[in-house]
Amino acid sequence: MPLDQTEAIVLRSFDVGDQDKIVVFFSRDKGLLRGIAKGARKLGNRFGSSLEPMSLVKLYYYEKERKDLLTLSQSDLIESFFELYRDYRTACTLSYFAELIEEFFPSRAREEIVFRLLLSILRAIKQGGSLDVLSRYFEAWFLQINGLLPDFRRCQKCRQPLPQGGWLSPKMDGVCCAACASQKKDQVLPGLAVFLAWMKKTLPASKAASHFSAEELEAIRKTLQTLILFHLEKEPKSLHFLR
Ligand SMILES: [Zn+2]
Secondary structure, three states: OOEEEEEEEEEEEEEEEEOOOEEEEOOOOOOOEEEEOOOOOOOOOOOOOOOOOEEEEEOOOOOOOOOEEEEEEEEEEEOHHHHHHHHHHHHHHHHHHHHHHHOOOEEEEEEHHHHHHHHHHHHHHHHHHOOOOOHHHHHHHHHHOOOOOOOOOOOOOOOOOOOOOOEOOOOOOHHHOOOOOOOOOEEOOHHHHHHHHHHHOOOOOOOOOOOOOOHHHHHHHHHHHHHHHHOOOOOOOHHHOOO
């Protein structure tokens, strides 16, 4: 049984047995992984504080054939984001990100782009970036990576530009103008297209984006989360605490 290694971000962990933990990771080159950390709840165990949520770690593990659960041998902390959990709203937001990643990705999907997105957002929050802006940034890129972000610039039916925004189509795969919309339930304001254009040419650095007002960000949140809930087919548990 060879020892493997990968760079990964801890999404969450839970207790199992008397002394062990099951840990869910998102790795740079292997996507979603689950492993058992034996003895991780014993005092002075070899994992130390490396299994805290959102820790960036170098992970060493064994993989048994026909078993989904890896056996973790060692986990070296590269970068900690544990201080972010002192703020309740930030803590809930990070749980929400972890939940989205775990729910949307089948095990072993190789999604280095998601790994880099999450890491850059964590670093931007740590540097004092706006939690609201960075949350919208994460949601929008996350939808985009999954191919679930419709074209907000033109009406899905008549292809006219939408300077005044429009309404989400019933299948959430496009936006319709006032004349074409069959249902006017989920309104999309024009600020969203501006945000997406900005996002595509901006890194999530801390001081960017202060030019979006709280009202604009709230409207953007509503639309992005409507899309996420539609495709997830349920409400993420952690989102409840952010309302
Ligand atoms: Zn139209």
